[in-house]
Amino acid sequence: MFDEAKYVAVYGILMLGLIVELLIGIGRSPFGALSGAAILAIAALQAVFIFLVFMHGRYGARPVAVFAVISLVTVVPLFIALLYSVVMPHHGSLP
């Protein structure tokens, strides 16, 4: 029963995250400019929880986690460059 209780608890946390996201998304005024960042932060935490559940604590977490972090870090430069490209004068319109 211990496993089930653990998974139900994680499920509860994910649902709680979803409710908070919805509350911020629908009534965003109290959070102002931070509402988007708060929602994405909650999503990131939810993803980490899902990742940890499927790790099952069985693999010797370190190598898989390191691999996962490297994978995430790989696409970070692309994000930065894409977003940074937005601040320049517009390019790319067709004739």
Added chain:
Amino acid sequence: MVDWHPLKRWLFTTNHKDVGVLYLVTSLYFFVAAGILALTFRTQLAVPSNTFLQPDEYNQAVTTHGLLMLLWVLTPLGAAFANYFVPIQIGARDMAFPRLNALSYWVYLASGLLALSSFFAGGGTADWGWTTYAPLNTVEFSPAVGGSMMGLALMLLMASSIVSTVNFLVTIFRLRAPGMSLMKLPLFTWGWIFTSLLMLWAFPAFVSALSLLVADRAFGTVFFTSTQGGPLLWDHMFWFFGHPEVYVLLLPGFAITGDLISTFSRRPLYAKKLIIPCLAIASILSFTVWAHHMFMTGISQSLLEAFNITTELISIPFAIIVLAYILTLRGGSIRFTTPMLFAVGSLGLFIIGGITGVFNSSVALDTAFRGTFWVVGHFHYTIVGGGLTGLFGGLYYWFPKITGRMYNERLGKIHFAFYIVGFNLLYFPMQLLYDMPRRIFTYDPGTGWGPINLLITIGAFTFGGSQLIMFANLLWSSRRGPTADRDPWGAYSLEWGVPSPPPEFNFPEGVPVISATGVTYRPVSMANGGHKEAHEAESYEAESHEEHWSHWPIVVAAGAGIALWGVLMGLPALLFGTVVLAAAFTGWGRETLRGRFAEPIEAVGEKWPFERLENLPLGMWIFIFGEIAFFGTLFGAYAFLRMNSPLTDFVWPRPGEVHNISLGGFNTILLLTSGLTMVFALTFARRGSYVGLQGSLVATFSLGAFFMVNKGLEWKELFAGGFTFGTSTASSIYYVLTGVHGAHVVAGLVALIYLMVKALKAHSTTQASGAVEVFGIYWGMVDAVWIFLFPLLYLL
């Protein structure tokens, strides 16, 4: 192998050496095809105002030459050697997933045939250059259906490469022989590790870019055709793949060069412990330099400076490796055999390519050289000089091991002489054409470029003709050459300790055990802790492939190829291909369920750092890491389009304006709940509760199916409301993101059906728990992606 009908052997084999030979022959075939295309457009450029080719034919020839050489020749030629020799070099009997290995090859072949058939699709093939720049890649400027077909062929090829990458990484990390620590691996295997990692993270980014392109061309989305997206998005996505791809092309040949220099200098590789970190640093940096291809696109000054610096930095690890190679030569007892000539030649050519590359890293010089033949000369010195020349050295080096016969040394040296003269005659004069634009099909006599172009074309024919000597030599020698013994070169890696050619499971004397004193062979039964002795003994004695062949890989590839062809050429072909594909996957699953296909059993060996992870879960995790790059790039495109929209006077829909937040939230609940039922399935499987396992799987399937039904209804509603594929970039990215995620859900539902059948047929639930665990990892990824999609598309 002798008992097999040759056709059956080559069509249905899953043996890594056979697959390696198939890769080798096929990549050389594409090499000839791409080479002939090069000769046609070099003929066109030989003299001014030539009319040998029409402009459109020229564009198609250049485009197809570039794509074929880079993606269907160089990478697979490296894969050919990797397939054949990496398992032997690490002391394994085969790849971790032999059937997937065969599938990778057949999908590669299907993609190549699809690419070539695009010539005949009506209107010709892609004509936008190998970089596929937007907006040239759009229907408006390249309306031929062959262009779309090339896009699909590229996607198929990327899928093949990613599957292959997963297979290689699991094989190298999990199947090493006892005592074969990572640091003891030959440089070629190290080179292939980094090549695989680059492919794992770079190729999915290209699949993302191609997804947007094919969506534009086939479904009318507006990523590259509108003022809201445009060329800059393509440039970033393409070159984020494109520059690491340069190292994918380079590293295998470059690593072979190191091994050859060591072998034929009779010296251990100088500073090997430094070379490996340098390869790692270069691989990491390769993901941070792509925008040096975009210096002229008008990106901001800060980005220019950043990418200028990273590009100059990446030359440092390569300079260290080149110095290490040269220091290996110093004081060595050098034998200038044909492989060694190619190795030394490769080193020299790469140095020229590297030096000209440093010029290009400078924003100021790049401004002058960009888009000229200087750049064409530079990258051919790097990729052909450093990559292909090293691979050809490898071809001569390993030819005796593959065929059991020696090649003709004199002809080999004649080949090298013409190769190196032709190469420099072809590419060095390009460095002098720094004022000639590279993307023109002819030029005026008054430009003065005629004599140099004529020289280049003479070089092209010399270089191309020299390959005929190699083909004649190798073909003749494979039948009539003197018999080769185990180790004709006095080399050190494990493949030279086995017969030439190696027997079915590579090591007839037993499992190799590597120690400080050398290699010994341990009887198989001991190596496996006494398990499955009878099977092992039988496998070593008899060369029967009966347990290890499968006809499903080729059928899957054929089905995928036909279905993709049908996407553009008509519904009947699409339906036929889909039916073949479905039948093939069913057959594959049945084969697994019946235990008909038995993977070779591996010895207990070195598995660091993944000792606690079985092959299949590790493979799934690695696949998921590739998916991170795939979805990460799509999320990057979303961020770019959204942040860019105010600059184009496009108002991004506000939350709730287009999408139904309640429906999105409900779908999120469905998917998260399916994640819970999935982990319950695993818990029940391990606990032996059959009812619990089946109930959890059915619940997961039902929730996933419900999610898809909702998603379909949502699409229908949005379409009815006028929010279609081409309404705006907001609609385009919505449909692509939810579409590819939905495709993942559907694939998961199919896998769930398989799991339910497997659980039904398994003798105990614990037998099925491995597959349930692996699927659970996949389903978790599907959940995690949606966790981000929901807020991005509905709440922000």
